Amino acid sequence: MDQQSHQLAAIMFTDIVGYTAMMGSDEDRAFEVLRKNRAIHTLFIDKYNGTLIKEMGDGILAQFRSSIDAVQCAIDIQRKVREELKGQLRIGIHLGDVTFERGDVFGDGVNIASRIQSITDPGGIYISESLQKSIRAKSDIQTKYLGEFILKNVGYPVKT
Numbered sequence: 001m002d003q004q005s006h007q008l009a010a011i012m013f014t015d016i017v018g019y020t021a022m023m024g025s026d027e028d029r030a031f032e033v034l035r036k037n038r039a040i041h042t043l044f045i046d047k048y049n050g051t052l053i054k055e056m057g058d059g060i061l062a063q064f065r066s067s068i069d070a071v072q073c074a075i076d077i078q079r080k081v082r083e084e085l086k087g088q089l090r091i092g093i094h095l096g097d098v099t100f101e102r103g104d105v106f107g108d109g110v111n112i113a114s115r116i117q118s119i120t121d122p123g124g125i126y127i128s129e130s131l132q133k134s135i136r137a138k139s140d141i142q143t144k145y146l147g148e149f150i151l152k153n154v155g156y157p158v159k160t
Helices: 019-025 027-047 067-085 108-119 129-135
Strands: 004-016 051-056 059-064 089-101 104-106 125-127
Touching: 004 027, 004 067, 004 108, 019 027, 027 051, 027 059, 027 067, 051 104, 059 067, 059 108, 067 089, 067 125, 067 129, 089 108, 089 129, 108 125, 125 129
Parallel strands: 089 125
Antiparallel strands: 004 059, 004 089, 051 059, 089 104
């Protein structure tokens, strides 16, 4: 019988901006960027007590028990990718209920994080309102309200 657990988690999706075009023009460079990106993610996800759930091409899905750790991790990853790879990521983070089973994570919270990442500006980190509310007492993390978005396959507007 498969073990399932339900919990509140900060879910982070990242995606390399321009990776598909890079793969078409310089495959060797694209694979090198992918390897270095994975190493950067692993370093900071571990540092901030997160779990790398899976890689999907140039995208990475991770989860954190702490919203603050998730945001700090995203900030550090974005900075390091800019410095070392001269590239940019799109990062989306959402705090929501998810289901863990057999090393993977499922649920509306995962879908929302993925959809937030897909609307993020290159080099940006977009977070959901639920995540923002959980970190607002942390004064050194500055956030800006962007508005309500209609996200694909989400039945209600999501504030970021």
